Amino acid sequence: MSTRCARRASMSTLDQSVSGSASRMATISWIAANAPWPGSVGTSAPVACPLIICICILWSIPPDWACWAQAAEETRQAATARARIMAIAPLTRHACHSLEQRYxxxxxxxxxxxxxxxxxxxxxxxxxxxxxxxxxxxxxxxxxxxxxxxxxxxxxxxxxxxxxxxxxxxxxxxxxxxxxxxxxxxxxxxxxxxxxxxxxxxxxxxxxxxxxxxxxxxxxxxxxxxxxxxxxxxLSLKTVAARLDAWVSWHGSLPARGHWSTLAREVGVSPEALYREIAWRRRRDTI
Incomplete structure (x- = not known):
């Protein structure tokens, strides 16, 4: 009985920490991206993930396994690309962003x-x-x-x-x-x-x-x-988030705000898409 109550208290705390449907879906997507999945994307039934199932029941959200499996695959692809990039890094790594600094x-x-x-x-x-x-x-x-x-x-x-x-x-x-x-x-x-x-x-x-x-x-x-x-x-990465992750992994941090449009051209995305991604990360204190 005490174990069941403890679990309910834990889920209640999690429910209070996330407000709004968009935030709830973002939380579940993050869990999906970091949870173990069978084989490859497209598998009809994922490995049972009790945490996701409990959250879906608690918040009355229908599970969207295909969407979460896609999120997991994009996370895996971004991690693979970062690994390739960091393999090159020891030879020419730099963290210079100022126009007066040299690469x-x-x-x-x-x-x-x-x-x-x-x-x-x-x-x-x-x-x-x-x-x-x-x-x-x-x-x-x-x-x-x-x-x-x-x-x-x-x-x-x-x-x-x-x-x-x-x-x-x-x-x-x-x-x-x-x-x-x-x-x-x-x-x-x-x-x-x-x-x-x-x-x-x-x-x-x-x-x-x-x-x-x-x-x-x-x-x-x-x-x-x-x-x-x-x-x-x-440029081989498909999403703005993945391209920004790879760029930051190489350079160490974002350039000054005045150079964001230049960064957008370097990674091959529109300035508006890059600004939205940076704003999203800043709201969540991830950069």
Missing amino acids: MIEIMSLPLIALLDRLEGREIEFAAGAPVFHLGDPVRFIHVVRSGVVHLVRHQDNGTALILQRAGPNSILAEASLYSASYHCAARTEVAAVTWAIPRAGLLTRIEEDTELAIAWARHLGHEVQQARLQSEI
Whole structure:
């Protein structure tokens, strides 16, 4: 008798801590996502979960096993993606969000930047929001960003822009274009920027002739591959929540509010969808 009363008291406490149908459904979905399930999603009858069953009876909520099984599968997929991302993290992990701070990949590229600064080129100044080059333009120069921030952007069919690279000080903009006749993306400054423009033909010749430059260039491209894998893992996730989880797992925390629209473009979602997800987490003190 005392055990039964204790259980009722426990359930009563849980009932009082969650108010409103939306909060109740969110609570049950969380339990479903963290409870053991048989086999895979789509199984007709899940493993008996007494806690969920009791809550459904207490709150008079009809069980929605398919929905909760889907929530469990999305949680599993997000965890798998985070594991893949964190496997890459030891090589190039960073937690820099300020425009004045340098990414780890840029720090690793400093020896290469020093070599490129010795090559023949010219300094070009760009106003904030100015294009550096357009999609389809012939590649005449390789740009090394000396100050400011330049975004490498690809516009999608639905009109949204996906940021493929945020090139800050001491970083090389669209380095893979060295081996292309024309640009496959567009580049635009986020703030006023200055670049050191090196003629493409001259750089190709020097890489062929200078072993030190060739090794430094290859090492830099290797780090860029790591960054591309991270971006690929994030974009493979289906939900805004999963993409934000992966991004935060890599960077450590959210950027300042003024950079949320940039973050939305980096993870390939609309700013509105990202704002809703962040607001939802802040209401629940999960970030």
